[in-house]
Structures are given as structure tokens and as C-alpha cells.
Amino acid sequence: MAVLRIALPAFLVLGGITGACAQPADPAEGPAIASAGAAAILIDRNREEIGRAIFQQGPTGVLITIEMDGLPESAAGWHGTHLHSIGDCSNEDFTSSGGHINPDGRSHGLLNPDGPDNADLPNIFVHADGTARAQAHTTMVSLDGRDGVPHLFDSDGSAIVLHDNPDDHVSPPIGGAGARHVCGVIEVADQ
Numbered sequence: 001m002a003v004l005r006i007a008l009p010a011f012l013v014l015g016g017i018t019g020a021c022a023q024p025a026d027p028a029e030g031p032a033i034a035s036a037g038a039a040a041i042l043i044d045r046n047r048e049e050i051g052r053a054i055f056q057q058g059p060t061g062v063l064i065t066i067e068m069d070g071l072p073e074s075a076a077g078w079h080g081t082h083l084h085s086i087g088d089c090s091n092e093d094f095t096s097s098g099g100h101i102n103p104d105g106r107s108h109g110l111l112n113p114d115g116p117d118n119a120d121l122p123n124i125f126v127h128a129d130g131t132a133r134a135q136a137h138t139t140m141v142s143l144d145g146r147d148g149v150p151h152l153f154d155s156d157g158s159a160i161v162l163h164d165n166p167d168d169h170v171s172p173p174i175g176g177a178g179a180r181h182v183c184g185v186i187e188v189a190d191q
């Protein structure tokens with residue numbers, strides 16, 4: 001898998017990895033904590049780079065930090081956001097990223113009594129100036145291949161996708177979120 005060279009903001013760098021004040025990493029902590037993980041360059045349907053997402057494995061799940069700039073004013077509002085099952089944003093409408101990560105065939109939706117599926121994340125709000133900043137945490141995937149949840153770095157990788165519309169967190173298959181607006185292939189981050 002290609003290694004994505006991306007500069008992590010100072011506030012995101014975990015102690016023990018880089019930084020003059022960092023303590024040495026404790027090997028006993030294992031890779032789940034010591035590795036800050038992964039990143040995705042986010043592109044829109046014009047294939048313009050409009051932001052990035054950083055993925056960090058924590059003790060119970062993956063913390064995702066999203067920063068976007070330069071989206072059109074028409075994109076203002078809430079956008080359904082999911083983890084899709086193939087690390088491929090190459091085609092025009094981003095359907096190359098496959099469906100949701102959902103190996104057990106669960107129902108879609110963070111508020112669905114029969115859900116959520118492993119792809120489900122909270123909506124992200126884009127401001128009228130085309131910017132967004134958000135963090136989300138999911139215990140339903142991993143960056144380290146731990147038991148019981150899908151590995152984002154499986155054989156065909158994974159992608160993060162923001163849809164055109166909000167996700168109602170209940171309706172199958174994607175909460176009415178509509179077409180795919182932004183896509184990013186999740187890659188190992190070189191720090």
C-alpha cells in the first residue's frame with residue numbers, strides 16, 4: 001500500500017511519536033496506541049483537493065479528524081459521512097469506493113435499532129464559506145486489525161465518503177444521503 005506523506009498538525013501528534021517535548025514511546029503500549037495511523041486526501045467530483053481526514057487508533061476505536069476548505073457555497077449544510085469498503089475514488093461519481101463497510105450485513109443507521117453498520121459516522125456540517133472542521137470516533141473499525149471489527153487496511157483498502165445530503169441515521173441503505181460528494185482513499189500516514 002502506498003504511504004501518504006501528510007503533515008499532521010502539532011495538536012494531533014501523539015506523545016512519543018514526534019516533537020521536542022514528547023516522551024519516548026513505551027513499546028508495551030503496542031501499535032494500537034503508538035501509531036497515529038492514517039490519512040486521506042479528500043477530493044470533490046471535480047477532482048479538486050478540498051481537504052483531508054486524519055485517522056488515529058485509540059484504545060477503544062478510531063478517532064477521525066476532518067478539515068475541508070474551498071467547497072462551493074452550494075455545499076453548505078449537513079452531509080452524511082461513511083466509511084466505504086474499497087480504497088478507490090477513481091471514478092466520476094465515486095461509486096468505485098464500493099458500499100459501506102458492513103461484513104455482517106447490519107442495518108444502516110446510528111439511530112436504527114438494528115444498526116449501525118460498521119461504516120456509519122455522524123453527519124458533518126459544511127459552512128457557507130466552504131469550510132468544515134469535525135471529529136468523530138468509531139469503535140466499529142480498526143487501524144490495527146484487532147479482533148471483532150473490520151480492518152480499514154484490508155486487501156482492497158477503504159475510503160471515507162461525504163454524501164450530498166444529510167444522513168437521517170435510520171433509513172436503509174444510506175439514510176437518504178444521496179450521491180457521493182467527496183471521497184478520500186485512506187492510506188498509511190508517513191509522519
Ligand SMILES: [Cu+2]
Nearest residue numbers: 081082161174
Ligand atoms: Cu456512504
